[in-house]
Amino acid sequence: MENYENGLPARWDIETDVVVVGFGFAGGVSAVAAADDGAEVTIVEKMPNPGGISILAGGGIATAMDENKAFEYLQHTNAGRTPDDVLRALAKGMTEMKDFVKDLVKETPFELEEQRNGGTYPFPGGEGLDGFKIAPMEGYEGFGWAKGLRGGARLFKVLLDNVEARPNISVRQATPAKRLVRHPDYGIVGLVAEHDGEEIAIKARKGVILACGGFENNDEMKRNYFEAMPVYTLFTGNTGDGITMAQEVGASMWHMWHFHGSYGFKYPEFPLAFRHCFRGPRKDDWVMPWIAVDKYGRRFMNEYPPAVQDTGHRALEFYDADKQEFPRIPAYLVFDEKGRKLGPVGQPTVHDENVSYDWSEDNLAEVERGWIRKADDLDTIAKMIPATDPATLKATVEEWNQVCAGGGTDRYHRLPGTRLSIDTPPFYLMEVWPIVSNTQGGPVHDAEQHVMDVRNEPIRRLFSAGECGSSFGHLYLEAGNITECFVTGRIAGRNAAGLDSW
Numbered sequence: 001m002e003n004y005e006n007g008l009p010a011r012w013d014i015e016t017d018v019v020v021v022g023f024g025f026a027g028g029v030s031a032v033a034a035a036d037d038g039a040e041v042t043i044v045e046k047m048p049n050p051g052g053i054s055i056l057a058g059g060g061i062a063t064a065m066d067e068n069k070a071f072e073y074l075q076h077t078n079a080g081r082t083p084d085d086v087l088r089a090l091a092k093g094m095t096e097m098k099d100f101v102k103d104l105v106k107e108t109p110f111e112l113e114e115q116r117n118g119g120t121y122p123f124p125g126g127e128g129l130d131g132f133k134i135a136p137m138e139g140y141e142g143f144g145w146a147k148g149l150r151g152g153a154r155l156f157k158v159l160l161d162n163v164e165a166r167p168n169i170s171v172r173q174a175t176p177a178k179r180l181v182r183h184p185d186y187g188i189v190g191l192v193a194e195h196d197g198e199e200i201a202i203k204a205r206k207g208v209i210l211a212c213g214g215f216e217n218n219d220e221m222k223r224n225y226f227e228a229m230p231v232y233t234l235f236t237g238n239t240g241d242g243i244t245m246a247q248e249v250g251a252s253m254w255h256m257w258h259f260h261g262s263y264g265f266k267y268p269e270f271p272l273a274f275r276h277c278f279r280g281p282r283k284d285d286w287v288m289p290w291i292a293v294d295k296y297g298r299r300f301m302n303e304y305p306p307a308v309q310d311t312g313h314r315a316l317e318f319y320d321a322d323k324q325e326f327p328r329i330p331a332y333l334v335f336d337e338k339g340r341k342l343g344p345v346g347q348p349t350v351h352d353e354n355v356s357y358d359w360s361e362d363n364l365a366e367v368e369r370g371w372i373r374k375a376d377d378l379d380t381i382a383k384m385i386p387a388t389d390p391a392t393l394k395a396t397v398e399e400w401n402q403v404c405a406g407g408g409t410d411r412y413h414r415l416p417g418t419r420l421s422i423d424t425p426p427f428y429l430m431e432v433w434p435i436v437s438n439t440q441g442g443p444v445h446d447a448e449q450h451v452m453d454v455r456n457e458p459i460r461r462l463f464s465a466g467e468c469g470s471s472f473g474h475l476y477l478e479a480g481n482i483t484e485c486f487v488t489g490r491i492a493g494r495n496a497a498g499l500d501s502w
């Protein structure tokens with residue numbers, strides 16, 4: 001691109017009303033909302049196929065029966081880190097969510113399935129929360145480029161069908177946005193993207209919506225913003241591009257430290273990390289076969305906290321300044337033969353047409369690969385963990401077995417129904433690392449999804465949606481990221497479409 005005048009490219013290759021960057025849930029919903037309000041919309045998506053991390057999700061959508069109660073609950077889960085008016089908009093949107101998705105489902109053969117949610121944490125207002133997902137459908141095989149899928153893929157199919165049904169939305173895959181174009185008088189008037197090695201300038205007569213997710217696959221940002229090192233990812237597409245583009249035009253950032261994650265597995269021969277299996281939000285009758293120990297063979301956490309796929313990594317982040325080390329990165333899972341037989345320990349979810357992995361039902365293929373190490377006695381297991389002497393590991397396991405036998409209080413508060421003793425040889429050991437499902441940090445937005453600058457003024461004609469600057473700044477609301485994509489996508493899409501052309 002050459003010959004900029006007043007910040008404008010000499011020529012626009014494409015002209016549209018609203019440009020949406022990214023085609024996950026947030027981008028798809030933004031596009032549908034803007035299109036339904038009469039705008040012509042162009043989505044630019046970096047990857048060869050749509051779906052982002054959205055397509056990998058469990059697919060639960062948190063909704064609210066009562067706006068005030070949902071607001072109260074969100075206030076507690078955000079602990080003062082997000083302004084009330086932003087949380088109020090989310091709470092209100094949650095009350096409208098089921099009707100909105102019901103309308104989308106009309107375009108498809110799918111149906112909704114109720115999921116009674118309540119709050120994950122015992123905060124006031126939790127009783128006003130509810131939830132649903134898209135029910136499984138016989139014969140539906142999902143997407144060729146995404147594997148290990150659950151409800152998120154069905155929900156994404158609903159959205160994709162709706163995008164494709166709207167003639168005023170066009171989608172450009174393999175077209176990463178590179179930078180925003182700002183006019184000194186009008187604000188953000190378009191962007192420069194790349195396709196097949198060529199730059200293309202796309203004019204947005206009304207506005208641009210950044211819905212391009214977080215920075216799960218940007219090592220430099222993760223080193224800067226997270227305490228834990230390393231933190232492995234499940235999806236390669238999100239490299240914080242929305243953050244960089246927004247920073248270039250003066251946006252302020254929030255919640256950069258916060259990520260939705262857990263502990264999980266990473267092996268050199270596989271490019272992506274795996275989540276560990278779990279049977280949904282914690283219940284007292286879902287057995288988790290393992291305990292986790294640090295490099296010294298000591299337990300240090302509740303392995304099944306209330307939202308294990310949200311805060312499961314947090315205990316691993318501890319840095320011991322006395323010893324100048326992360327003693328829990330990696331940490332180690334220990335379990336026994338009856339635990340091995342409970343089902344697959346790993347849960348691969350992959351958005352990459354060139355990669356797939358099916359974890360074996362009995363975990364024996366992974367033992368064979370060396371991903372799960374096996375020994376006849378705990379002394380030998382202890383020798384596989386650096387800095388662990390056999391007596392310490394034995395004491396850790398004995399204490400755990402007493403907790404399991406007694407049914408009393410565990411010092412880390414693990415619920416009785418989730419416990420399983422470790423006493424039946426052979427024994428097994430797995431390395432685990434902090435895993436990010438999605439980052440929450442990004443550009444600050446107001447209740448209308450305007451991206452805010454460092455003086456807390458809206459940047460004209462620039463909006464965000466979804467995890468490119470999530471409202472969740474402290475504790476995640478389970479099934480809340482998808483909800484947020486839908487609520488904020490609707491707000492951003494409508495507001496962008498409602499602007500006069502510049």
Ligand SMILES: Cc1cc2nc3c(=O)[nH]c(=O)nc-3n(C[C@H](O)[C@H](O)[C@H](O)COP(=O)(O)OP(=O)(O)OC[C@H]3O[C@@H](n4cnc5c(N)ncnc54)[C@H](O)[C@@H]3O)c2cc1C
Pocket residue numbers: 021022023024025026027044045046047050051052053054055056057058059060061152175176177178211212213214234237238239241242260275349436437438465466467468478479480481482483485
């Ligand atoms: C395994 C897993 C399970 C989960 N389960 C749940 C759940 O059950 N409930 C829940 O609420 N949340 C869940 N989450 C989180 C939730 O899926 C995400 O937070 C949400 O889907 C993010 O949506 P998004 O649209 O903001 O980002 P994404 O879906 O990641 O979409 C962003 C898109 O932007 C594209 N992009 C990036 N950079 C550019 C660029 N420069 N130009 C153009 N495009 C770009 C990306 O390729 C991507 O397609 C889960 C996450 C994972 C990984």
